[in-house]
Amino acid sequence: MKRMILTVLAALALSIQADAAALKIVATFPELADISKEIGGSNVSVTGIARGTEDPHQIVMKPSFATKLNEADGVVYNGLTLEHSFIPALLEAAANARMVPDTFQTCVGPGCIDCSAGIHILEKPADLSRAQGELHPAGNPHYELNPENGVIVAKNIAEGFSRLDPAHAEDYKKNLAAYTAKLKAAVAELKKMAAPLKGVKAISHHADIAYLAAFTGIDFVDTVELKPGVPPTPPHLSKLVDEMKAQQVKLVVRESQYSANDADWLAEQTGAKVAVIGVMAHAFADTPTFIAFQEHNIKALLAAIGK
């Protein structure tokens, strides 16, 4: 009995030690959690916040997230204010001195890993007014819709992990090299696949599509939303029908978190096809990783134009 207790205690101590050795990371979005796991390997334990099926602008805040952030060594986030509706409040509740909420930078402190550093930002607004909808002041934050940006995200994560855990910096460097090679191969394949999409005219539900347009060459002419974050009005939908007919738009891109009603109605009125894409990993059951969700999106777009 005594030996059994000692064995259990030893196992417990070892498990606690192993847990203590791992870098504890919270990632805001599932694809960031995926890349963090690829870079961190066994040195890092990663917890995600968003579930993939939600609207990234309106992630449900659960109090348990504050507990996770309180225990974490670092937080991996998209940046460019995409997480403004949940991360500042969660960081405030987490009371973790390594990660302090900040109005301009989202997060300040050694534990903050901003994946947008070095991203070529598109659609920086010239006029910051709510009359233009729910603008992101630093520019369009949905850069993860361009698979090529995954390389920069991975690099930022590796740099962040090396800063927090210099003892394993070499491991992170090796993992980064391996993941970058895998990602670049996948991106090259996706680029080939996406060739038929170049020049195709389309509309999207939300104005989050600039980076996808840059990768595929799709010509997005308008959005279902009246302005970013502002649901469509009947006159706007009616105007869209005329515009789509006039410009021969045959593709409606709906981000999976938005209701199908408007996109389906527009397709019915104009004869266009609807492609449902994800803006996060785990948006669909078969898209658990960054690469899988990019593949899903390209395939969905191709299927909608009959290629």
Add this chain to the structure above:
Amino acid sequence: MRHILICMLLLAPHLAQAQEAPPPAETKQSQDERIKALEDRINKIEGAPQAVRQNTFNPSIGMAIDTIVRDYNDSPNFSLRAAELNLEAAIDPFLKGWAVITASNQGINMEEAAFQTQKLPASLQVTAGRFFAPFGRFSQWHDHELPMVDRPTSINTYVGGEAQADGFMLRYLVPTPFFLEAMAVTSNKLGTDNNRVDNLTAMPLDRWTHLGRLHASTELSDNIGMDLGTSIAWTPKNSAVVSGGAPYAATSPQDSFRTLSGVDLTLRYQPSAGGLYKGIIWGTEVMQNNERGYDVYTAAPTGRVHTYAGYTNIESKLGRQLRVGSFVDVTQLPSMQESRRYVSKSYAGYVTWEFTEFDRLRLEYERVTSTYGGTLGGLPGTDFGANDLQSMRPGHIFMLQWTIVFGYHVHGFRGRWGA
């Protein structure tokens, strides 16, 4: 001739440079490194935030305007309930500060003006100044953020509306596998409309308001979460504040002793597909008030009176813009000997339509019944005046509320997880 001279002068440096020895050939590796370093710099520049301006260090500024058309027993009235100015900024690396100033039909009021630590060790946070104390579910919500038009009568009567407190708050996030926070407040008083105490009178420390709250949260499944909270406030009366009748003398600790306690429960169903756009939230809160009553005619202290109040509220999110909800509130009027005779009941249903995240319209119907049949001039021998009793008047109330938020607003409609 002059042109030739100018051309020679311009070309001279280049000719001189051309005569210098050529630099050593750059290896491909160093070229690659240099190009990569340049690429990194360009990427960082392209990704840099916009140029700073002179007002960069000004606080973030926002304004919420809350307007209500209220028809009480066929007597309509338009009210500007609040034009709320909100300022917030980091003070230094260790503190952030904020102020909330409200103008309304009632005048101008500094609702909050406080600062909070950002980097205390051991998961501790200290807040000081005027802030909303954490008693129950809605205590830290401003009126315009509530899921219904008016704060439930039970909270208005027992807490005193918004749980304003001038003092200090210590918060500790307890290191448990589930969310558990412990909060302690020491302040002059609790509640904006609490007439038992005022902020101007100096008092010994044992006559201040002392409040404690524990708030736990756990997830029953990926889609269902549960919050449980318990609060207790020692919040004595400190002066003979009275509306009508003979003034009493709440001078001894025994006479001024008042304890307000409560428990609250919130259940949230938030399906994975839908996020904030779909789901059901049910919450309830029960409070007990324990204080000494006074004889209406002699003003002599009588026995201690325990009264109870509470509400239950359910809201369903039917889409990105539409929400429907209802609540029932039952309140026993505290602080008087005959209090149990006076009970107010409210039944309400409401529909909320959000044009955008910053522009919201709400229609509410509320039926109030009350066993209180007196005039509105205040209850003799109690701390209640006409305003306190407004929400206990029986009748049919139709309300149309239009609320907008512009600029930066730290506590937007969806900015908090509390309900």
